Amino acid sequence: MSAVTHAFRVFEAVSQWQPVGVSALASALDMSKSTAQRALRSLAEEGWIEPTQSDSTKWTITTKALVLGSRHSGTTSLRELTRPTMKHLLEECGETVHLSLRDGRHMIAVEILETSSPVRTHAQVGDRFPLHATASGIAVMASMNQAESSALLTGAPTLERLTANTPTSPDDVEARVEAARRQGYAVTDGTRHEGISAIAAAILDRTGQPVAALSISAPSHRLAVSDHVVVGESIKNAAAQCSGIYLR
Secondary structure (H helix, E strand, O other): OOHHHHHHHHHHHHHHHOOEEHHHHHHHHOOOHHHHHHHHHHHHHOOOEEEOOOOOOEEEEOOHHHHHHOOOHHHHHHHHHHHHHHHHHHHHHOOEEEEEEEEOOEEEEEEEEOOOOOOOOOOOOOOEEEHHHOHHHHHHHHOOOHHHHHHHHHOOOOOOOOOOOOOOOHHHHHHHHHHHHHHOOEEEEOOOOOOEEEEEEEEEOOOOOEEEEEEEEEEHHHOOHHHHHHHHHHHHHHHHHHHHHHHO
């Protein structure tokens, strides 16, 4: 097997399991640790992956793939198609609006319209986060059938804890997914960042599969429980509108 093939396999594995270390990669891909290490080094030198800030032995992909991927007509058209709806949602709710794409067990932020409030959430295009830790990810899983969403949880090596509120047991996540199925939107409070609440709904592709999500995020004191239903219905309707445009 060529070095290029090894590098592609390692890159795909990092994308799927990040943050991940060389030992776990070598074991999962059935390759020697030295081969996996060489592939990681090559990918890092070319800017495709980088060590995590908290643990230099664990790797994540960079935004380089996202930048290249955004040139693909499908992603570009989705951003263009959803932007008017996102602007309307920003005006209606007054909080930061996000468009995120699903990538395996993660979501990637591809468009963000920020609120004018000086106190706001801070996010960047290219930010990547696990499905279970965010409203967008929960909303996407809620739009799958139960077998599909359960497989994503049981097949993961661990459910990473980002804050004290992050659900890390499959049962806890599945309960949140089921609640989102009933409501048509997902709500989280401090599961990705302390003190930040979010509400999200999934966008479906032509086959009815969830490929993206619209969400709003705000400091928790500005997104009270009493607001969840009204805001949730707005986001659900906005996501349905985007799905309808995307399905044409």
